[in-house]
Amino acid sequence: MIKYPNGKVGTYSKKTITRKPVASGNRGMGLEGDINDSNLYYKEKDLCLITKRPTPINVVKVDYTHGAIITNAYFEKQSTTDYNGVYKGRYIDFEAKSTQSKTSLPLHNIPPQQIEHLKGVIRHGGIAFFIIEFAIKQETYLLDAQYVIDLVNSKERKSISHDFIIEHGHLIKRGYHPRLDYLEVVEKVYFKD
């Protein structure tokens, strides 16, 4: 159960709790909840419009006896990333990953189709990054996707070290509302000049 210190329960919360442990075991509910809460905050403040893509589900059978109840379906692989949207006219696209390790994020947590997708985003001039949470340390970073793409391409490492992320990433401020102010970092990293 996610505890919201401000007592707020977003419209997404129940769904998230119900669905996510099934759809993707490696991703902390806490991180996803934090990002969803932040996106809701940004929307309310009209700062940007970034949303979570629904989990793709292949529906096999629907029972229409009492409304439309899905009685047979299965989860599909997300072929893109979890979040995208718009900030100051620019396209924003990112994936959130949480790890229980104190020292690194395993790269096998990042499927090849997400790497391909993020490469495409960058080629087309979009802003692409990862939000990486070290759950035990309670630290969350924004890391530009190009670093992750390069690490995956090099095939030299099987994980991204905490040190690497400290060096090349940007710590995201935690708070109550927004829970994770990643937009402040986006502004600083991609819009400063």
Next chain:
Amino acid sequence: MIKYPNGKVGTYSKKTITRKPVASGNRGMGLEGDINDSNLYYKEKDLCLITKRPTPINVVKVDYTHGAIITNAYFEKQSTTDYNGVYKGRYIDFEAKSTQSKTSLPLHNIPPQQIEHLKGVIRHGGIAFFIIEFAIKQETYLLDAQYVIDLVNSKERKSISHDFIIEHGHLIKRGYHPRLDYLEVVEKVYFKD
């Protein structure tokens, strides 16, 4: 059953056929198939990266006896639009609507949350439009979302007339691959100068 004149069956086709008649009865499968095919073409040619958002589904129960089979779930309302992505760094967001009428698209086909979403996209500098198909006439148009927002706000009309769409919209060329070359229109309308 959608017939693809080029014999092509995209990875999306089976899913689309299975799911869409349930999820949204008012939207032609043909139009969605055409747009998905075009997006696949654009991706292959690396012209842009635009994808369909999965239909949001609330999962209630999952049976783990033989893998993860969803045994109880229901469709949720899409609170945004069906498609978004990136072209030349800009954020693109649109909704596709098909009508069997020869003279107009009923506005009640466009839920308030989509209007709110598209207003937000425009406020944040994104490109927002509708792709509107007159199925019987075999004509498809791109219409900037602001026209639709204004019509809905005015509350004077209950539909968008074919004449209005001809005057303010842009006919999208039909072909074999891409089936609907809407990106050509996006380029002309939003990137010319």
